[in-house]
Amino acid sequence: MRFLTRRRRSKAAKPLAILMALFAMGLLYSVASPATQSSAETASPEQIARGKAIFEQTCSSCHGLNGEGTSEGPTLIGVGSMAVDFQMGTGRMPMARPEAQAPAKPTDYSAEEIAAVAAYVQAEFGGGPQVPTSDQYSADGMTSEKLARGGELFKTNCSACHNIEGTGGALPNGKYAPSLEKTSDKHIYEAMRTGPQQMPVFAKGTLTDEDTREIIGYLQTLHAQPEQGGLHLGGLGPVGEGFWAWVLGVGGLSLVAVWLAKKGARAR
Amino acid sequence: MARPAEVAKTSPALETSTPEKPAPLGGMGGPLGWADDRLGIAALGKKNLRKVFPDHWSFLLGEIALYSFIVLLLTGIFLTIWFRPSMAEVEYAGSYQLLKGVHMSEAMASTLDISFDVRGGLLVRQIHHWAALLFVAAAMAHLLRVFFTGAFRKPREINWLIGVGLLSLATIAGFTGYSLPDDLLSGTGLRFVDGLIRSIPLIGTWAEFFVFGGEFPGHVVISRLYMAHILLIPGILLGLISAHLALIVYHKHTQYPGPGRTEKNVVGYPLFPVYMAKAGGFFFVVFGVLVLMGGLMQINPIWKYGPYNPAQVTAGSQPDWYMGWVEGAVRIMPGWESHIGSTTWSWNVFLPAVALMGLFFTLLGVWPFVEAWITGDKREHHILDRPRNAATRTALGVAGMTCYAMFWISGGNDILATMFHVSLNAVTYFMRVAVFVAPVIAFIITKRICLSLQRADAEKVLHGSESGIIVRSPEGGYSEAHVPITADEAFSLTQHERAEIAVPTPNLDDRGVKTKGKRVSGLRARLAQWFLGDEIAPPTRAEIEAARHRTPTSPDLPEVEADEQRELADRH
């Protein structure tokens, strides 16, 4: 310890300390954040240039060269990198053809390409909510009580559109709330914060990051847990159940009845 | 002097009790004999066990309903052991992880306990729910069988009425049960009914307060529903079902037309042993199917819905299937409402729900009497109609089913929209038209089909059935040889009679005197013409004889030699 105290006032001490702190931060950061992580601060000019190229080629026809919007697509000014990450990550953008609602589908873009476009939109069109870090949405290690609270939040805020099991539901005019069964933690978080299409934006004032983590934890546990009580009938509730009661119950038993009525008495 | 002791006076009527025959079952000993000596059931059984029951699969639909009712009673008793019908708030501490610590009513918590912490509880719960769905479904299918075969005609009108009562009670039984767990869907369903009650003009709000003991949801409704669900309604159902079955025994079961079957006999198997074995076996099949469904197919997963909370809703909230058509009617109804003075008249709920349900059960109830009035047919019927032979009734029935189905589909409009990726509004607008137009189309098509089938039957009786053998004549023409049908088949096809169509009674008879006695109004005559006018009369004996002589056909056509065949064809 004497060694450190003695050299404390040395000329090289300050830069060295900063360097070491930076190194430690970088190390921590690279451990904590996923590889696809991108945000305006860390975006390099090359990344932005790459994003610009992709944007101009695939997005600008609808959103305009400067993200000002066209008759084909809304403006992207101020949407931020999170919206882009969500829209491209869930395969909604680029939209294939004009329809009531861009459907989610497997995306054709790599994580780097999406990050590049996101960085470009964030940097050039005025920033907005940025791609979240995993500690914002990761629901690891939650207690049962917290998961149950997430369930309550989900039922209060989301199930009116997404159905109680998160299997999706219809909205007026050909729109729909999609199923959440296969959505990743990050995309659930981003959907809440950016409010795509008909979905309201759930800002931090409405749902804190803790709340959103609980919701995500609830959804992922619900969809991962084994089905109790037998085959899951598509999550359609009483409609599906009534269907099977008629088909298997009345239908199946009628077949048995036909067979029974055909059987004569042998020994008579 | 001591008063003489009182002596019982002999009553005027005297019944000497002599055992009719000492041992009805031929000197049976053992416990059976012991019981018979005291209860005398053997003589009773002897008569009833030989009761004949006709055999047809469609006669087993009522039995499916009966057996699912028995399964409901059995599983229901199991559930009452653990269910707590209370709306008191508790914190859930059972073993389902995703609801830990959530506040809910005791009813909900105990249902979760039955599902996760009582051995076999979830299985029994699921059997109970599947059985409830099957009970109503089978009753409905049975109703359709009775309707389309005309089994409701004299003397069975009362049993039809009991049946209508059974159907409405079965629906209420199902609904009250659906509401008991106090989960999100059942609460939403109760809220729906609350809306129906409140839409009743003038007394709606008062009635709501009466039912819920205050404003919805209140604190008493679950325990009230519980009383209705496990005591009141099953009790009435049990009584009505007994009356229903007693009347079947009294009237004897109907039978389809066929050789040897008349209005005065019943052809079938005796109750014991043949029918008993079949019916008993069928009970176990029904029970088995229900256990399989309960064990393999998830139903009403209340743990996913969570407790009822008026602030929560879910997309795709639907009632059980038998309420679906009412839900559908409400969904597609335009939002009509009027305000008179300080009162609100919610036509948008009252008409499609309360009025429509009332109309449905009233129409069902009065139909046997309306039909008897239209046709003027006051005879007893124990031979069933083949549906095609009552074309207008069958067409009306299919139109009714179509209308019901359209309402039903509307109840799932959101699910249709998501499943088939169409607009919810488009489905709704389409359905508003479809509930009126589809039944008319169904009526016309069904009636045409029935009349064609009638013609085909007459044709078959007169000219035989198609043999499937095409004969080529020397000139190159082709014709299909017909094979005469068996006498039995011809009998079955011609057993029905063409009913007489009433003609309006003139006001004055030919001497200008006012006619007396039973009169036929012009309206009734027109209805009778509409109802019966198009029927194709079955061929008469004379027509059949005449046809026999005109068309030479050979029953063993396949065996005839090639040149003989040509000869045959030449004669055509």
Ligand code: HEM
């Ligand atoms: C809800 C429970 C019901 C049960 C458990 C039940 C049970 C039965 C059974 C076991 C039979 C004899 C077998 C058969 O013909 O299928 C029968 C006959 C009959 N049922 Fe039902 N039934 C129910 C509902 C209804 C309904 C809703 C109607 C009509 C509105 C109805 C009208 C009749 C009539 C008219 C018969 C006599 C049929 C004949 O002799 O051909 N029943 N019922």
